[in-house]
Amino acid sequence: MPDKVTVIIPTYNRSDSILRTLKSIINQSYRPLDIVIIDDGSQDNTKDVLQPYLAGGDNCTIRYFYQENAGVSAARNYGIKVARGEYISFCDSDDIxxxxxxxxxxxxxxxxxxxxxxGQVRYKSDTGEYLNHPEPASDDPALQFLFYKTLSPNDSWMFSRELFTEHNLSFRVGCSWGEDNEFLVKALFWAKKxxxxxxCTAEITVGRDDGLSRFSWEKAGRDVYIYEQIRSWLESHAPSEFRRKRxxxxxxxxxxxxxxxxxxWAGRQDKTGARDTLAQYxxxxxxxxxxxxxxxxxxxxxxxxxVLLKVYLH
Structure with missing residues (x-):
């Protein structure tokens, strides 16, 4: 019998999009399939929309779990905890x-x-769509990721269950920006291969009014924070002084x-915000x-x- 695959869908107030997400997974050709939906305290009718599908069928189980709002990391970790598959994947509830x-x-x-x-993903917004082009993995994929050469959204990835059980792999709770990058660096660090x-594995929705893709100067600080955490972790886990320094x-x-x-650069038209951010970091x-x-x-x-920013901002 083929190995079971678990797909984890964290969701919060996405009753308008989650059925499209769910159907894209149900309609996958692969079986057996274990779909785990973690509702992170939705206040809309997400559960009502999902109810007709929870019976599953066709060697595809669909399980729904509700938790008080604790953030996307806690929701994904909950999904990992209850996963039954030998392989684990993720799909956000506005993607397919x-x-x-x-x-x-x-x-x-x-x-x-x-x-x-x-693999690749297709980004889609009201203004158009485009593909990303990550590079093939090297002999040090964690380092490669730090150069943004294998950067691809969570939806495109798949992991063996052993990676989670052997290394206690999880997402940073309380963090909703960059938590996936920290998770992926650790997964790539521990990966045997x-x-x-x-x-092209998935279609990623960008540009939603309530989405994480909206521009914010605050995100600069979140970027710095998460990569400083990654740096500390790699510093203590690197197997050699050479790799630690690298x-x-x-x-x-x-x-x-x-x-x-x-x-x-993206927000340079707000000269005050741009100057303050450059000065802060x-x-x-x-x-x-x-x-x-x-x-x-x-x-x-x-x-x-x-150089161009220095000229433009002064």
């Missing part, structure tokens, strides 16, 4: 999995002997500067800090942005 995603991903992971896999398969240098001289500078965003460490094309682009 594209046809064949689960079947092809499981097949490829088995074929490659991998415990982590990821991570693989990329060239397939992780720390990458985060200090590339990962965090890129997060802040790109956010300032000047230890990371100064030209000389970014210049440290190995140069690459993306770092050169970042240096150009720093």
């Amino acid at each position: 999995l594209l046809p064949g995603k689960i079947e092809k991903q499981v097949h490829y992971m088995k074929q490659e002997g991998a415990d982590v896999s990821y 991570a693989v990329y398969f060239d397939f 992780y720390l240098n990458t985060i200090n001289y590339y990962t965090i500067p890129a997060q802040v500078i790109n956010r300032v 000047s230890a990371y965003t100064s030209f000389w800090n970014v210049l440290r460490g190995p140069l690459c094309i993306s770092k050169f682009k970042m240096l150009v942005k720093i």
